[in-house]
Amino acid sequence: MRKKLIPLAAVLLLATGCSKHKSPHLLYGSNCGICHHGGDGMAGAVPPLTGRIDRIASTAEGRTYLAAVLMNGVSGPIKANGQRYQAEMPPFRYLTDQEVADILSWLSERGGTQPSPRISPQEIATARAHRISAGDVAVMRDKLDQQHPLP
Template structure:
């Protein structure tokens, strides 16, 4: 009985859902850092840096939609980011709740300074979910965006 009570108390003390979404840094570490590293600087030639780039890409409405699209749909194929070539696969994170995806994106958009940005809203993620496309089609969207203006 004591073990069961302790387990219930432990579970109730764990932050979930919206409580976790408020901490984009924790969510980033749990979901993204294995590839992009804890500081979001990536590994040249393997995983692109996100720090100092996501906010710049999201400075246009098309760029913002692209970033949300990558988080929801993943990305597969060759890209150039920060002057380095990458040919790989980023999985979709559409299994995460909308508020958590927005929190992760805002955290990364605030890097390298460390202060979460307020660029992405839950509504942006909800709208992005309505446009489900393949990971390889996200590469094509990136090429179209790159044709409009160079991406960092």
């Protein structure tokens, strides 16, 4: 019986891995997917991400905003794809800069922008170093929307 458990444990370890080896899809699912589900969000409660992250990330200011959202959270009203949302998103500072960059870049790949914009770990590190309130992230979003209309 013990000989059968060792290969099973090895398979499970390889399948799940440790967090620094998880794919962006798995990182997304266990962190962002809890609320945003497969990327479509929840009508009236949580805004969709798919088809939006790539468009937001297409400018340096957009990538700065996305990094700030993941490092500081965001609160207040959000308009996404013409729909209004009133949601609170917590910060994800417990993830590494590389993990956050991987998640955002993976989401960007799911949009229609080609080539899809990439978010670098350095952009995340910069946002991590400049802690701001979730409300200030919402103000940042409003300013960005005036400069580059957000989807």
